[in-house]
Amino acid sequence: MRLPDFEAWAMFAAVVEHRSFTDAAKALSVSKATVSKAVTRLEQHLDTSLFSRTSRRLTLTESGKRLADNAARIMAEGQAAEEAARDETDELVGTVRLGAPMTFGLIRVAPLIAQFVKLHPGVDVDLHLSDARIDIIELGLDATLRIADMPDSSLRARKLADVQIHIVASPGYLAERGRPTHPSDLGNHDCLCYANAATPDTWRFAGPGQQTVAVQVRPRITVNSGEAMLPALTSGVGIAMLPDFIVGEAMARGELEEILVDWRPPAMGLHLVTPPSRLRPARVEALLDFLTTRHGC
Known part of the structure; x- marks a missing residue:
């Protein structure tokens, strides 16, 4: 042979x-x-x-x-x-290449990376932030964090947490244009759309009695970063569908209000995605374990 x-x-x-x-x-x-x-x-x-x-x-x-x-x-x-x-015997050394969504990476992942490298002085982290759908094999990443409904693939994916999605608008916008009470009302409103979604201008909801609705919205602004919507959103340009880690603080300050609370967008989760092989260097396992235990970050 x-x-x-x-x-x-x-x-x-x-x-x-x-x-x-x-x-x-x-x-x-x-x-x-x-x-x-x-x-x-x-x-x-x-x-x-x-x-x-x-x-x-x-x-x-x-x-x-x-x-x-x-x-x-x-x-x-x-x-x-x-x-x-x-x-097995040596201190962890080498580089870990990790991917993450841009805003989530800045807000939630970057602080954890700082903690991790302080704990492990011999480990370097190459953090790749992008909201685009990336190929971790092609980019040579050891792992990536994704916020999505994960399709079947050869990659290994482990769900770390649910990600809450809100439909929000500013009080000023709602006072001027009215408050939608059903997803079908969104067709009469200006909306801010996320370009990296599979169908940016089609929003889907599940509501009372297991009803499902798909609504075609008017995209006043379409952008490939959820965080980039915030200035227009808080100034009253339109309505947006965004995760809690982007709009949570603005909602707490009263700058944004949640609408359509009885109608929820499709569930999304934070997933840790790795190549098919189960065999990984100890430094990679250490970082993944560190992130996994702090997935509520």
Whole structure:
């Protein structure tokens, strides 16, 4: 039986990650020729081209795209196995790459990261904040936090907490335009819409007696950051559907009022999402455990 060429798979993964043979070689502390030979060896073994090479550009072929995730997983699991053995006796060291939604990351995650790195001086955290739907494998993240109704996928997802969603407007807006009493009333109002939603201008509700309603709203402002809606929202531009961690303080100050309290948007949760492998370095497990125990943050 011929054993897999694990070194070649790892070097292929490094080229994919760094998008360059030269940069991959630097990251691996080997020569560019060594990386090139390893990738060529893998291509010959698989009988397929993994990259399209030109003098200016390096791109993955269709075969390369299909195999890139496998290569990243092989490399990550090999690193994790070695690090797990070392971590049994050594202090935690190395970098953890974590993703999180932009506003939630700023408000809730960043303070926890500060606490964690103080507890573990040998660990660095690369925090990637984005409200876009990201590919954690492609970005090389160890984990990401997502606020969503998680679809089935090869990724592992663990729900940490429910996220409460409110339909809110300013007292001034409601005094001028009236207070909606049913979701269908929203069609006569100006709304602020979240661009990263699957259907930004279609809002769905569940109400009394297990009723469900989908309403087409008029998007006065559409933006890819919930926090960016707040100035327009508090100044009376329209109505928005936003999570508690964005509007909670403004509601407590009386700057925003909740409406349609008998009609709830679809339930959403805070999920911790990781690649398929259960094998992770101890530093990654330590950060994930730290975040999990503080998920009410």
